Amino acid sequence: MSVGSDEPGVRFGVDEAGKGPVLGSMFAACVRAPDGVLPEGVADSKRLSPTRRERLDAVIRETDRASVGVAEIPVDAIDGDEDMNTLTVSAHAAAIDAAAVDGDEGLCDAGDISEARFARRVADACSRTVSVDAEHGADDADAHVAAASVVAKVARDAHVAALAERYGDEYGPVGSGYPSDPATRAFLRTYVDEHGELPGCARASWSTSTDVLAAAEQSALEEF
Numbered sequence: 001m002s003v004g005s006d007e008p009g010v011r012f013g014v015d016e017a018g019k020g021p022v023l024g025s026m027f028a029a030c031v032r033a034p035d036g037v038l039p040e041g042v043a044d045s046k047r048l049s050p051t052r053r054e055r056l057d058a059v060i061r062e063t064d065r066a067s068v069g070v071a072e073i074p075v076d077a078i079d080g081d082e083d084m085n086t087l088t089v090s091a092h093a094a095a096i097d098a099a100a101v102d103g104d105e106g107l108c109d110a111g112d113i114s115e116a117r118f119a120r121r122v123a124d125a126c127s128r129t130v131s132v133d134a135e136h137g138a139d140d141a142d143a144h145v146a147a148a149s150v151v152a153k154v155a156r157d158a159h160v161a162a163l164a165e166r167y168g169d170e171y172g173p174v175g176s177g178y179p180s181d182p183a184t185r186a187f188l189r190t191y192v193d194e195h196g197e198l199p200g201c202a203r204a205s206w207s208t209s210t211d212v213l214a215a216a217e218q219s220a221l222e223e224f
Contacts, residue, residue, distance in 0.1 A: 010035075011033075011106050011144060012096065012099060012144060012148075013031050013138070013144025014028060014029065014030045014106060014107070014148050015028070015108070015109040015145050015146075016088055016092065016111065017149070017152035017153040017156040018177070019111070021176070022184065022188070022203050022206045023163060023188075023199075024201050025072045025159055026072070026078065026088070026091060026156075027071065027072055027155040029071075029150075029152035030069040031060060031066065031068055031144055033067070034065055035143075037063055037065055038060065038063060039056060039059045039060065039063065042147045045139070045153035046153075053153055054154055057151055057154040060150065068099055068151055069094075069097070070098065070155050071090075071091045071092075079203055089111070089125055092125075093125035093127075097127045100128050102129040104130045105131040105133075106132060106144070107132075107133050107134065107135060107144065107145055108122055108132060108135075108138065109135070109149070111134075115135055116134070118134045119132045119133050167191075167201075171190040171199075172187050172190050173187065174201075189212055
């Protein structure tokens with residue numbers, strides 16, 4: 001059940017997940033609720049186990065007087081003309097528009113070196129008339145942003161699980177989707193070796209992707 005912006009303590013928090021992976025979409029979430037109604041134990045999603053995140057996500061979504069909005073930025077947008085800071089702004093704004101109401105105030109986990117600039121850009125990108133602040137580390141310090149961190153991460157995890165199901169084990173596990181994950185890198189190499197191109201879930205503009213393509217091309221030249 002949604003509540004009005006004039007209820008004491010109602011505000012929103014926003015965070016994103018999946019900004020750095022080489023595979024799949026980025027997600028942002030906005031959680032809007034009065035102070036004191038969110039479940040205990042919400043924290044930066046990176047500090048929680050997947051099982052704990054999923055349980056908290058379910059509780060947050062079922063919490064009376066709370067609203068949740070999720071926005072997805074797909075691979076084709078990430079490989080487009082906009083830089084990641086701009087896409088992160090767009091994701092935060094879309095999540096806010098999906099959960100907030102005119103007159104709300106809220107806090108974003110800052111996705112820019114300048115907290116003030118990020119807050120201003122998000123507010124300007126929103127269709128809602130809202131007041132936005134931004135802080136680095138807000139997902140650790142603020143319950144609403146921590147709740148948004150959990151929701152965004154669970155959405156991202158579900159997305160990666162869907163990718164794993166889509167590609168099966170034919171090319172090996174997709175892993176976490178992050179460039180530092182050996183399973184993800186092996187998946188990309190195997191897929192490119194088999195098809196001569198990247199899978200549709202890969203961010204082609206990422207250096208990991210271009211490195212895999214270059215290595216495959218060099219290997220083909222050496223074999224020739």
